[in-house]
Amino acid sequence: MSTALVGLPFLKGHGTENDFVILPDPLGDLSLSPAVVARLCDRRAGVGGDGLLRVVRCDALSEGRALADRATWFMDYRNADGSVAEMCGNGVRVFARYLWHAGLTDDTEIAVGTRAGVRTARLSADDGVTVGMGRAELPSGPGATAAVTVGERTWPALHVDMGNPHAVAFVEDLGHAGALLDAPGVAPAAAYPHGTNVEFVVDRGPAHVALRVHERGSGETRSCGTGACAVMVAAARRDGHDPVADGRAVTYTVDVPGGRLLITERADGMVEMTGPAVIVAEGVIDRAWLDPAELGR
Ligand SMILES: N[C@H](CCC[C@H](N)C(=O)O)C(=O)O
Numbered sequence: 001m002s003t004a005l006v007g008l009p010f011l012k013g014h015g016t017e018n019d020f021v022i023l024p025d026p027l028g029d030l031s032l033s034p035a036v037v038a039r040l041c042d043r044r045a046g047v048g049g050d051g052l053l054r055v056v057r058c059d060a061l062s063e064g065r066a067l068a069d070r071a072t073w074f075m076d077y078r079n080a081d082g083s084v085a086e087m088c089g090n091g092v093r094v095f096a097r098y099l100w101h102a103g104l105t106d107d108t109e110i111a112v113g114t115r116a117g118v119r120t121a122r123l124s125a126d127d128g129v130t131v132g133m134g135r136a137e138l139p140s141g142p143g144a145t146a147a148v149t150v151g152e153r154t155w156p157a158l159h160v161d162m163g164n165p166h167a168v169a170f171v172e173d174l175g176h177a178g179a180l181l182d183a184p185g186v187a188p189a190a191a192y193p194h195g196t197n198v199e200f201v202v203d204r205g206p207a208h209v210a211l212r213v214h215e216r217g218s219g220e221t222r223s224c225g226t227g228a229c230a231v232m233v234a235a236a237r238r239d240g241h242d243p244v245a246d247g248r249a250v251t252y253t254v255d256v257p258g259g260r261l262l263i264t265e266r267a268d269g270m271v272e273m274t275g276p277a278v279i280v281a282e283g284v285i286d287r288a289w290l291d292p293a294e295l296g297r
Helices: 034-041 089-101 225-238
Strands: 007-015 018-024 051-057 073-079 109-114 117-123 128-135 145-150 153-161 165-170 185-187 197-205 208-215 219-221 250-256 259-265 270-276 278-286
Touching (some): 007 089, 034 073, 089 109, 145 165, 165 225, 225 250
Parallel strands (some): 073 109, 208 250
Antiparallel strands (some): 007 278, 109 117, 197 208, 208 219, 250 259
């Protein structure tokens, strides 16, 4: 006799192979401990993902209520280790694709609440999604730059804040970053009191770069949307572009190990990122493995 799985619905999705466990929780009644998130993101014993996107109505959680007049849904993003992060660019694309897939919206322009504020996603007929990623902040003063170390090698890095922190290091060859099994050393640590994502960048041609990324709380991933935006802005400034100052938008192609992103910094400073977003599968988390009671249900 088949025993139907009775438990928690979930979906899997990815954007340029930055993959996520998607947990619908419209009324916000799940309590997700870091340990439970880590179990769900475990690639062997769990569902597997670089992170988790909990889908909650803005008016159903304290962090979202202030945004409820501008967005219906809040993306509660968690890293694979269970830590909370302010924003996830690939995640917003997948989140918007999920809302459409689940019939929770019939708009193709969707405002999404995040810990970094409201981000707007535009769905295209193929699997592409364009997200307004906000404006890049380049801190000045002591926290503007850092030194990034992997093994015996150290590089200068530019601090770029996309709502979450990034240390962007231009290197001669992406292989020089080694296996990236551990977090690169970043000094001074005071520049990043809550840790940071670290990107290594090489040029591929005019307005065309490629990166590898070690993500805070997730390790090396195949892509990082906020990281790709941080890299684009760092490369644009290195190349003498400052759209707000010179009134000219600039677009870069950013290749990540999991695919390609097109990123534009507009004359108003808004950074727009376009890339794919795919819903791969949906299923049920068996209560024998994760009792909803562990989630406060
Ligand atoms: N993968 C995400 C970034 C997650 C950043 C997270 N690791 C952090 O701690 O900031 C993205 O596509 O933007």
